[in-house]
Amino acid sequence: xxxxxxxxSRAAVKASDEVHRRKIAKAVATYDTxxxxxxxxxxxxxxxxxxxxxxxxxxxxxxxADLLEQFEANFVARGGKVFWAATAAEAADYVLQLAKDRRAxxxxxxxxxxxxxxxxxEKLEHAGIAVRESDLGELIVQLxxxxxxxxxxxxxxxxxxxISALFQEKLAAPTTESAEELTMIARRHLRQDxxxxxxxxxxxxxxxxxxxxxxxxxxxxNGRLTMSCPPVHVVIAGIEKVIPRLTDLSLFLPxxxxxxxxxxxxxxxxxxxxxxxxxxxxxxxxMHVILxxxxxxxxxxxxxxxxxxxxxxxxxxxxxxxxxxxxxxxTYNVTYQGPIGAVISPHYxxxxxxxxxxxxxxxxxxxxxxxxxxxxxxHLILENRVAAIREVRQNLFWRAAMKMYAWMMRSRPRLxxxxxxxxxxxxxxxxxxxxxxxKLAAKTFAELWKEKA
Amino acid sequence: MNSRREQILQSLRKDATGISxxxxxxxxxxxxxxxxxxxxxxxxxxxxxxxxxxxxxxxxHASDEATAAKILRDLLNSAxxxxxxxxxxxxxxxxxxxxxxxxxxxxxNVQAIDHQKIFSPDFAEFMIGITAVDFLVARTGSIVLSTxxxxxxxxxxxxxxxxxxxxxxxxxxxxxxxxxxxxxxGESKRSSxxxxxxxxxxxxxxxxxxxxxxxxxxxxxVIVVG
Numbered sequence: 001x002x003x004x005x006x007x008x009s010r011a012a013v014k015a016s017d018e019v020h021r022r023k024i025a026k027a028v029a030t031y032d033t034x035x036x037x038x039x040x041x042x043x044x045x046x047x048x049x050x051x052x053x054x055x056x057x058x059x060x061x062x063x064x065a066d067l068l069e070q071f072e073a074n075f076v077a078r079g080g081k082v083f084w085a086a087t088a089a090e091a092a093d094y095v096l097q098l099a100k101d102r103r104a105x106x107x108x109x110x111x112x113x114x115x116x117x118x119x120x121x122e123k124l125e126h127a128g129i130a131v132r133e134s135d136l137g138e139l140i141v142q143l144x145x146x147x148x149x150x151x152x153x154x155x156x157x158x159x160x161x162x163i164s165a166l167f168q169e170k171l172a173a174p175t176t177e178s179a180e181e182l183t184m185i186a187r188r189h190l191r192q193d194x195x196x197x198x199x200x201x202x203x204x205x206x207x208x209x210x211x212x213x214x215x216x217x218x219x220x221x222n223g224r225l226t227m228s229c230p231p232v233h234v235v236i237a238g239i240e241k242v243i244p245r246l247t248d249l250s251l252f253l254p255x256x257x258x259x260x261x262x263x264x265x266x267x268x269x270x271x272x273x274x275x276x277x278x279x280x281x282x283x284x285x286x287m288h289v290i291l292x293x294x295x296x297x298x299x300x301x302x303x304x305x306x307x308x309x310x311x312x313x314x315x316x317x318x319x320x321x322x323x324x325x326x327x328x329x330x331t332y333n334v335t336y337q338g339p340i341g342a343v344i345s346p347h348y349x350x351x352x353x354x355x356x357x358x359x360x361x362x363x364x365x366x367x368x369x370x371x372x373x374x375x376x377x378x379h380l381i382l383e384n385r386v387a388a389i390r391e392v393r394q395n396l397f398w399r400a401a402m403k404m405y406a407w408m409m410r411s412r413p414r415l416x417x418x419x420x421x422x423x424x425x426x427x428x429x430x431x432x433x434x435x436x437x438x439k440l441a442a443k444t445f446a447e448l449w450k451e452k453a
Numbered sequence: 454m455n456s457r458r459e460q461i462l463q464s465l466r467k468d469a470t471g472i473s474x475x476x477x478x479x480x481x482x483x484x485x486x487x488x489x490x491x492x493x494x495x496x497x498x499x500x501x502x503x504x505x506x507x508x509x510x511x512x513x514h515a516s517d518e519a520t521a522a523k524i525l526r527d528l529l530n531s532a533x534x535x536x537x538x539x540x541x542x543x544x545x546x547x548x549x550x551x552x553x554x555x556x557x558x559x560x561x562n563v564q565a566i567d568h569q570k571i572f573s574p575d576f577a578e579f580m581i582g583i584t585a586v587d588f589l590v591a592r593t594g595s596i597v598l599s600t601x602x603x604x605x606x607x608x609x610x611x612x613x614x615x616x617x618x619x620x621x622x623x624x625x626x627x628x629x630x631x632x633x634x635x636x637x638x639g640e641s642k643r644s645s646x647x648x649x650x651x652x653x654x655x656x657x658x659x660x661x662x663x664x665x666x667x668x669x670x671x672x673x674x675v676i677v678v679g
Binding site for chain 1: 650
């Protein structure tokens with residue numbers, strides 16, 4: 001079965017799963033309340049804030065090559081290492097080789113969608129290296145053998161009861177319905193891993209050119225522990241993450257937190273300039289930053305699509321999307337779900353296989369409205385539809401049907417004839433649908449008009 | 454450096470989409486975008502203390518170092534039911550040294566850690582980490598720590614209780630002020646690591662329910678002297 005038919009069948013199952021719907025509706029409602037409050041409390045002018053962020057990101061993209069070089073020069077001068085990876089495989093192989101060279105047995109990871117993108121865990125585990133996801137949500141999906149459900153809230157789809165059952169099975173933990181107790185089970189489970197791991201792997205939210213540093217945003221502290229304790233720190237970041245100045249964080253950190261979780265600023269925002277300096281008490285002896293392209297430079301050069309690289313991965317477009325809320329994150333079967341995923345995934349993962357994601361949208365524009373860096377997401381989804389139809393879908397039946405439709409619509413008598421067919425055919429058209437057939441009005445507008453006159 | 458470097462940089466310089474002319478880089482600070490607390494007739498320290506409280510952190514104001522020492526001793530005593538002896542750690546820092554010199558009790562109860570001790574397996578068992586700070590940010594209720602002033606990376610994150618001691622001179626209004634000052638220190642005075650801490654560790658990964666103390670400190674107390 002193709003990726004497309006799989007998508008349709010997964011979507012059909014999820015759309016009629018009411019338990020799933022209730023869980024997601026509750027999570028999104030909590031998120032919405034927090035975001036609305038924070039936007040009003042923290043910002044007097046949210047629109048100006050997002051325009052400013054978009055302008056800074058535009059500048060960064062226009063000067064991307066120069067800024068990446070500036071970052072590299074500053075970072076390398078402090079003893080950091082930079083590796084440029086053109087593909088997912090090159091990035092994963094670099095980490096694998098590093099792990100082998102350092103004879104690493106255990107790696108502790110903080111949440112990073114970029115590592116999901118390059119299938120790092122699978123490759124490391126295949127080589128016999130234990131990988132510990134340390135973010136609570138990531139730990140839950142890792143133990144469950146699943147992929148993250150949502151780029152910011154990986155375990156959004158799991159209830160307390162399900163998590164408790166999982167912890168009982170995998171960690172021999174006692175049953176509990178308390179979120180606090182479940183969190184403490186995870187805390188105790190990972191405590192020793194930070195200090196015994198051979199390598200710590202994190203992502204980066206921003207690459208800072210003028211400081212030659214990376215910045216990482218989190219709430220739990222697992223990221224801080226991951227880059228503080230193990231002797232080697234590896235960062236995997238997409239090349240589009242660059243911002244020009246350290247001070248730009250004073251806008252981007254509140255913006256990301258507001259759109260990501262509805263906080264004014266997240267609990268921990270760490271800025272890492274390099275490996276431990278000689279005059280410092282602790283910290284990794286080695287630090288590597290992998291700059292990942294993996295399709296980004298192609299998107300960069302594709303007309304209209306460059307602005308998609310402004311994305312700061314806050315997840316707001318997923319939460320706002322009526323399609324995401326109905327079919328859920330796993331249905332997309334890509335690293336980046338929801339509207340931003342529908343825009344970038346076909347370009348990262350192959351348009352032929354993932355072109356159908358362009359159709360997983362109602363084009364309502366809710367995503368573009370909430371985007372903190374003003375990406376015109378729904379128009380880019382439309383662009384992908386055009387590309388899908390021009391470049392991939394050579395569906396003769398579809399083309400014939402559309403031609404027929406256009407022919408029908410061009411004349412009133414033909415349209416009236418069509419209506420007659422619709423009335424007759426409607427019960428059959430909806431035979432296999434879960435939703436009830438909409439009722440056609442007894443009289444058309446034209447008929448009513450005539451009567452009035 | 455590797456062969457892919459040139460290839461990637463080249464493809465980013467092609468500029469096939471032909472966006473030109475290049476745009477100017479705006480300043481990240483447009484004072485109109487944030488709600489301004491000065492208009493509410495509040496001073497930065499008040500705002501800071503309110504923010505910390507709202508984030509479920511603890512705030513203590515000490516008029517001088519002797520008072521700070523008293524507050525600290527009370528905090529350490531209340532922190533655990535068991536004897537805190539040798540379960541609290543701190544690093545060498547001028548402000549901390551002065552406060553710890555006020556009361557001999559500290560010498561017997563708080564360990565000074567250094568490059569050697571921080572790597573001992575016992576350190577993972579420490580209950581309390583006491584550090585200095587680089588800046589306090591009023592608007593967000595954040596504290597900014599860098600490795601040089603905070604005794605390395607793990608002292609402020611591994612123990613479940615973090616006590617940060619600052620002076621009123623370290624208080625700035627916005628994150629922009631703190632980052633600017635940090636950046637202007639110059640290369641030789643910047644540490645390898647800095648972190649902006651806003652409240653105790655938290656998570657809402659399970660059904661969006663807020664839980665404190667996910668992996669970092671469950672308790673955060675800030676003592677401001679002056």
